[in-house]
Amino acid sequence: MYYMLSVTRKFSLRASATVLLATSIVLAGCAAPPPPAPVAAVPVSVVSAQKKTIPELISAVGTVEAINSVAVKSLVDGQLLESHVKDGEDVKAGQLLFKIDARPAQAALAQAEAAQAKDVAARDLAKAQVARYKPVADKGFVSADQMQQYVTAYEAAAASVKVDQANVGAAKLTQGYTNIYAPISGRAGRILVQAGNIVKANDTQALLVINQITPIYVSFSIPGQLVARVRSAQAQATLAVQASAEGMQDAASGQLAFVDNSVDQTTGTVKLRASFVNAGEQLWPGQFVNIALTLGSEIDAIVVPDAAVKAGPNGSYVFVINAQHHAELRSVTVARDAAGEVVIAKGLNEGDSVVTDGQSRLVDGTLVKTEAAKP
Secondary structure, three states: OHHHHHHHHHHHHHHHHHHHHHHHHHHHHOOOOOOOOOOOOEEEEEEEOEEEEEEEEEEEEEEEEEOOEEEEOOOOOEEEEEEOOOOOOEEOOOOEEEEEOOHHHHHHHHHHHHHHHHHHHHHHHHHHHHHHHHHHHHOOOOOHHHHHHHHHHHHHHHHHHHHHHHHHHHHHHHHHOOEEEOOOOEEEOOOOOOOOOEEOOOOOOOOEEEEOOOOEEEEEEEEHHHHHHHHHHHHHOOOEEEEEOOOOOOOEEEEEEEEOOOOEOOOOEEEEEEEEOOOOOOOOOOOEEEEEEEEEEEEEEEEEEHHHOEEEOOEEEEEEEOOOOEEEEEEOEEEEEEOOEEEEEEOOOOOOEEEEEOHHHOOOOOEEEEEEOOO
């Protein structure tokens, strides 16, 4: 009897333990999962899209050119005796620059004048003979043939005098070439032939190069498809041009002076030229400068910094921050660049918060923590 009770008790204890274990397993399976970790906000810099009046600009690289540039050369052969100009000196039109030995030219002039005097005497003699014999010939005392000889001799002598006059004029002109004067006002370059050297007429070696510095030209090229827009704006008003370069404190101001009449088929560009007063001589011939041609102004243009606009496989885009502080990828249409800013033709409204820094860590819908962009 006692044995049977003991077995029954052991069985009951074992069954209870089994039930408790199963209950523990069920309770463990029904416990709530742990809460998800909070999503960290990505820090970004933002600015607001603004409406501005933005100038319509065309940017290009130009080359400064002298309006007038003259290579001064000798027109006669001879020895260069004197130089009346210094390297880099400002010269005025008509200023004496060089003197060449004039003695050969003076000798040639004297010879021409002597020949002229001789022929003038012969002409006067022939003229006197014609005057003496004409009345006699009219009365028939001198044959017509003889009288014709007198007339022919006079005409030949008169023609010789005209030749001599031309020779004297040429000799005087040659003598005048021994003094070389500045043909234009401008800045002299380095003197290329020193006094004492022999120079030749129209030699390839120039004595000096003079460049007109004030005013001055800047030549540049723009794409051919912009020519119609430039000419349309030029018909409305004079177009302003700004030229700047490294080392210049302030940009030089000028105006568009010339648009070429054809498109270069090799490059697809058109050459333009702007004129500058250049009173302070900021621009120098041969210098490369950055050109900004102003065609007009666009009122109430939507503008964002150029750092906000990125290029993607489907075109340009920006990240806009919505009211829930999530980034929204938005495609935009860029009209043009303007001095570090981008004019948006489509895709943005005034006041939209756009990301200027941190786009590489964003995707559409990313939670962000915004801060104002540094200027």
